[in-house]
Amino acid sequence: MFSISQDFAPPFKxxxxxxxxxxxxYLLSVIFLFFFSVDNxxxxxxxxxxxxxxxxxxxxxxxxxxxxxxxxPVVLEVGHFGVELFYAIWPLLAIGTIMMxxxxxxxxxxxxxxxxxxxxxxxxxxxxxxLTIKKVKKFNLVISSMLIANIFLFFGVIFGLVMALGxxxxxxxxxxxxxxxxxxxxIVGYIVVTIMGLSVVxxxxxxxxxxxxxxxxxxxxxxxxxxxxxxxxxSLSGVALLGYGGYALASVGLLIYFYFIYTIHKTRARKEIxxxxxxxxxxxxxxIASLVxxxxxxxIGYEPLLLASAWMMFFGxxxxxxxxxxxxxxxxxxxxxxxxxLVGKQKVPMLADMLPIKSSSAQLLFCALGVVVIAAAILLQxxxxxxxxxxxxxxxxxxxxxxxxxxxxxx
Amino acid sequence: xxxxxxxxxAISTVIDPEVGFNLVEMxxxxxxxxxxxxxxxxxxxxxxxxxxxxxxxQQWVKEAVKKMAGIKSVEIDLxxxxxxxxxxxxxxxxxxxxx
Numbered sequence: 001m002f003s004i005s006q007d008f009a010p011p012f013k014x015x016x017x018x019x020x021x022x023x024x025x026y027l028l029s030v031i032f033l034f035f036f037s038v039d040n041x042x043x044x045x046x047x048x049x050x051x052x053x054x055x056x057x058x059x060x061x062x063x064x065x066x067x068x069x070x071x072x073p074v075v076l077e078v079g080h081f082g083v084e085l086f087y088a089i090w091p092l093l094a095i096g097t098i099m100m101x102x103x104x105x106x107x108x109x110x111x112x113x114x115x116x117x118x119x120x121x122x123x124x125x126x127x128x129x130x131l132t133i134k135k136v137k138k139f140n141l142v143i144s145s146m147l148i149a150n151i152f153l154f155f156g157v158i159f160g161l162v163m164a165l166g167x168x169x170x171x172x173x174x175x176x177x178x179x180x181x182x183x184x185x186x187i188v189g190y191i192v193v194t195i196m197g198l199s200v201v202x203x204x205x206x207x208x209x210x211x212x213x214x215x216x217x218x219x220x221x222x223x224x225x226x227x228x229x230x231x232x233x234x235s236l237s238g239v240a241l242l243g244y245g246g247y248a249l250a251s252v253g254l255l256i257y258f259y260f261i262y263t264i265h266k267t268r269a270r271k272e273i274x275x276x277x278x279x280x281x282x283x284x285x286x287x288i289a290s291l292v293x294x295x296x297x298x299x300i301g302y303e304p305l306l307l308a309s310a311w312m313m314f315f316g317x318x319x320x321x322x323x324x325x326x327x328x329x330x331x332x333x334x335x336x337x338x339x340x341x342l343v344g345k346q347k348v349p350m351l352a353d354m355l356p357i358k359s360s361s362a363q364l365l366f367c368a369l370g371v372v373v374i375a376a377a378i379l380l381q382x383x384x385x386x387x388x389x390x391x392x393x394x395x396x397x398x399x400x401x402x403x404x405x406x407x408x409x410x411x
Numbered sequence: 412x413x414x415x416x417x418x419x420x421a422i423s424t425v426i427d428p429e430v431g432f433n434l435v436e437m438x439x440x441x442x443x444x445x446x447x448x449x450x451x452x453x454x455x456x457x458x459x460x461x462x463x464x465x466x467x468x469q470q471w472v473k474e475a476v477k478k479m480a481g482i483k484s485v486e487i488d489l490x491x492x493x494x495x496x497x498x499x500x501x502x503x504x505x506x507x508x509x510x
Contacts (some may be wrong), residue, residue: 015490070463074461075461104435163451201459201461203463204459205458205459206429208430208497210494210496210497211496216433269496269505269508270430270508271508271509272508272510307473332429332463335428335465336463336464339428340464340467343467343471344424344471344474344475349428350431351428352431367499
């Protein structure tokens, strides 16, 4: 008999704060959009930096960390090293994120302190994952990508802390030189590689896909990882060619990854286009849009193209991959905790019954509209479109928060 | 003591809460037998190795068989060969999932 151990699946009360806080940070990030004007949209604007950290740390990292608490035993087939450590991660990450967000918009002395709190939260997470991976006897593609992603996160956070010290004037460093390395390590190295690695487990599981090759994913993870190393070396050495080589490798790697996702989609037995499938379709088309915009930017150097590319990557790809999975993971966790002991004793709901159908559709529609309209606003430098897109996103974000509470409180 | 069909009928009360079909119609139960002393054996698989409910599902199968009169023990043999695919499911499941 071949058995898989999930004996150490964490209790829901440990994971639920990650999802609740994640959705609230998403809402806060969307509210932040109303304070932007197309005139001051620039990669290094302090308001943009504050917004990006609020979104990436508060929403993206928070929900990924919560999901990893549940998924690590499933994916690695071993129990957590110390799952209780996750109780310390969410408060530290939340406090550090808020301090950093304020630090960028007018209180720079808060930055190193916020950065240190975030660093502690991330180091606890990274060390817990490393020590859990240490228990694994046989490595596979998913475990390798998780290990690579967490190594990138480790260095990315250190880059970030050094930069925070530089912003506060505590150390004398060239912040712009480190910026590329920090961005690539955390965003591409951690978030993208994590999504890539987990997609080979989660997408076929929910879509009942079989018979596809994993080779394209192996190639794409290798290319994207090399891209991160290349850009980091460029960031440290100042050799521009290494940076361009990294961008090219990342683009090719992500295109191959998109092809891999397409093969999973084509071989799925479950054809239903539910809220999960719709969210992922929008996410992966946003990924392609982001890549195209980035490549055009490299050709003509018009900065709004780069901003629109980052926007599609963050609010299109990351956000929709995450919200789509929230509609699968939260009902499962609630069902597991609340209804699985009742199986065979009384009628229990199916997982699909626990979803707020209309509200989740509203979230998807308003958020998708908001993402597209804001991308157009950035490209056309149009103030009215920016506010219109933010309004759509606000409706979607309110629906998301409502949906998270609905699923968590389902009885 | 019980035929394969009788055991399959008992196991068909176990429903996968994600897809909403029972394990037998999904084609996840490969074989089942029971000796005269009431020792049952079930050979089964899951739709994916990463199924987070794999322990629960095995427990439900055990409980479903144990409910049958005279059953003393149930051995679950969880296998990954042959690997499950949708062609193993019953026609109405395939039709419903492909909509």
